[in-house]
Amino acid sequence: MQLGPKGNLEIYNHRRQKLLEKIKDGVAIFFAHPEQIRNNDAHHKYRQDSTFYYLTGFTEPESVIVLDGKTSKFSLFVREKDATRELWDGFRYGLDGAKKFFGPDQVFSIKDLASKLPELIKESQRVYYRYGDHREHDEVVLEAMQAARRAKGRSGLGFPDLIDGNSIVGEMRLIKSDDEADLLRKAGHITSMGHIAGMKATRPGMFEYELEAIIESEFRRLGSERLGYNSIVGTGANATVLHYVFNDDKLAENQLVLVDAGAEYGYxxxxxxxxxxxxxxxxxxxxxxYEGVLKVQKECVSFVKPGIRLADIHNKSIHGLIDVMLDLGLLKGSAQEIFEKKTFTKYFPHGTSHWLGMDVHDSGIYQIDGQSRLLEKGMCFSVEPGLYVPQDDSSAPSEFRGIGIRIEDDILVTANGYENLTKDAPKEVNEIEDLVGSSV
Ligand SMILES: [Mn+2]
Incomplete structure (x- = not known):
C-alpha cells in the first residue's frame, strides 16, 4: 500500500491554514467517523468522514483533529500501533507514522483524548465543534470543556461558546478548487461509463440487482473505490418511489427502468x-x-452560470414541468395557479438540485438571509427534474400510470457558465435506443 495522504500534503496544509484564519483565536475539534457494526463483530465497510478527510487526508477511524487558532498548532489523536489488531484488521499508522506522513505539530494516542483535550482547549473562549451528530463524541467534548473551565479557577468567564465547526468547513468545501474539480470530473466520467455499461446489458427478464451489479462493477473496474450512495434501480412503477431501496424486482417488457447511481473517486x-x-x-x-422531462432538464442545465440562484433553476424546472403536465393531460387548469398552489408536487415532489462533492448531498449553506444564494465559480450541484405518475392514480391518463422518469447530471459552475461533468452519459432518445441491450 502507498503511505501518506492522496495527492500533495500541501493541499491539506493549505485547507487547515485557511480554516485557522477563520476560527481566529478559537479551537476547532473534528472527529473521525465512528465505525458501524453490521452484525455481531462484522462492521460496515469504513469510510472516513468527509470533513475529517478534507482537512487531513487521514483515513483511519478513532482519530481526532484539534486546531488551535491562537498558536496555529495542529494536534492529531490516532490509534497506537497494535501487532495483534494489525494481524487481524490490517495496517495502522500509529503515532510515528501519522506524524511522519500527515504533518501534525503534535500527535497523541486516542486513548489519551479525554485527559489531553481540556489542556488543548483551555485557553480559548470559543470551541468549534458540531454538537449533536454523535453522542459519544459530544460527551468527550462536553467533559473537556467542563474540565477546562474548572482548571481556570475563578476567571469570571462562563462556559466557552460552542460554534459548529463543520459549517465553516462546509462553506470551504462548497467552492471546489481545480484539484477537486478534477476529481469530480473523473467521478462524473466513471459514473457515466457505469451507466453506459448498464444500458448495454439491460434486457427484460433480468433482476434490478443484476443491473445494479453490472453498473457498480464498471465503476470499480475504472478505479472507483466505492459508491457515493446506494444505487437505486427501479423498474416499472418502482421508479415512482423516489428513494426505492429494494432493487429485487424483475425487469419486464415495455417498462422503463430508472437508475440513480454514483461512483466515488478519490472521496x-x-x-x-x-x-x-x-x-x-x-x-x-x-x-x-421522457422527452418532456428531457427538454426541461436540458433547459435547466444550459441556464447555469455565476450570479443566478438554485431557486431560479428550480423555478425554471417547475414551470417547464407544469407545461409538460398540462400538455399531456396530467394536470388541468392554469399554469399560474398550479404554480402558486403547488399542485405540481403531485407529480414532481422533490427539489431540482443539491450540492455535490465529497458527499452526494454535500455541505454548504443553501440560503443566505432567507434567499437562495448566488452561484459562484467552483460550486457543483445536480440538476434532476423528474415526473412520477403513481400506478393507482386514476386521475392520470392511463397510458402514463406507473411511469417514473428522472434525468440527472452533475454541473460545475465555471467563470462564465457551466461544465456538465456527466455529459458522457447519453440521454437523447435515439442514443438510448441504440445503446440499451446492445451487448445482450
Ligand atoms: Mn441527486
Missing part, C-alpha cells in the same frame, strides 16, 4: 440518474413523458 462522487426502456424501445407514451 468525490458522481450522481447520475438515467431512465430507459427495458427492451431498448420507448413506447409512444413513455417517449412523450
Amino acid at each position: 468525490y462522487t458522481g450522481d447520475i440518474t438515467r431512465t430507459y426502456p427495458t427492451n431498448g424501445k420507448f413506447t409512444a407514451a413513455q417517449k412523450k413523458l
Whole structure:
C-alpha cells in the first residue's frame, strides 16, 4: 500500500491554514467517523468522514483533529500501533507514522483524548465543534470543556461558546478548487461509463440487482473505490418511489427502468440518474413523458452560470414541468395557479438540485438571509427534474400510470457558465435506443 495522504500534503496544509484564519483565536475539534457494526463483530465497510478527510487526508477511524487558532498548532489523536489488531484488521499508522506522513505539530494516542483535550482547549473562549451528530463524541467534548473551565479557577468567564465547526468547513468545501474539480470530473466520467455499461446489458427478464451489479462493477473496474450512495434501480412503477431501496424486482417488457447511481473517486462522487426502456424501445407514451422531462432538464442545465440562484433553476424546472403536465393531460387548469398552489408536487415532489462533492448531498449553506444564494465559480450541484405518475392514480391518463422518469447530471459552475461533468452519459432518445441491450 502507498503511505501518506492522496495527492500533495500541501493541499491539506493549505485547507487547515485557511480554516485557522477563520476560527481566529478559537479551537476547532473534528472527529473521525465512528465505525458501524453490521452484525455481531462484522462492521460496515469504513469510510472516513468527509470533513475529517478534507482537512487531513487521514483515513483511519478513532482519530481526532484539534486546531488551535491562537498558536496555529495542529494536534492529531490516532490509534497506537497494535501487532495483534494489525494481524487481524490490517495496517495502522500509529503515532510515528501519522506524524511522519500527515504533518501534525503534535500527535497523541486516542486513548489519551479525554485527559489531553481540556489542556488543548483551555485557553480559548470559543470551541468549534458540531454538537449533536454523535453522542459519544459530544460527551468527550462536553467533559473537556467542563474540565477546562474548572482548571481556570475563578476567571469570571462562563462556559466557552460552542460554534459548529463543520459549517465553516462546509462553506470551504462548497467552492471546489481545480484539484477537486478534477476529481469530480473523473467521478462524473466513471459514473457515466457505469451507466453506459448498464444500458448495454439491460434486457427484460433480468433482476434490478443484476443491473445494479453490472453498473457498480464498471465503476470499480475504472478505479472507483466505492459508491457515493446506494444505487437505486427501479423498474416499472418502482421508479415512482423516489428513494426505492429494494432493487429485487424483475425487469419486464415495455417498462422503463430508472437508475440513480454514483461512483466515488478519490472521496468525490458522481450522481447520475438515467431512465430507459427495458427492451431498448420507448413506447409512444413513455417517449412523450421522457422527452418532456428531457427538454426541461436540458433547459435547466444550459441556464447555469455565476450570479443566478438554485431557486431560479428550480423555478425554471417547475414551470417547464407544469407545461409538460398540462400538455399531456396530467394536470388541468392554469399554469399560474398550479404554480402558486403547488399542485405540481403531485407529480414532481422533490427539489431540482443539491450540492455535490465529497458527499452526494454535500455541505454548504443553501440560503443566505432567507434567499437562495448566488452561484459562484467552483460550486457543483445536480440538476434532476423528474415526473412520477403513481400506478393507482386514476386521475392520470392511463397510458402514463406507473411511469417514473428522472434525468440527472452533475454541473460545475465555471467563470462564465457551466461544465456538465456527466455529459458522457447519453440521454437523447435515439442514443438510448441504440445503446440499451446492445451487448445482450
Ligand atoms: Mn441527486
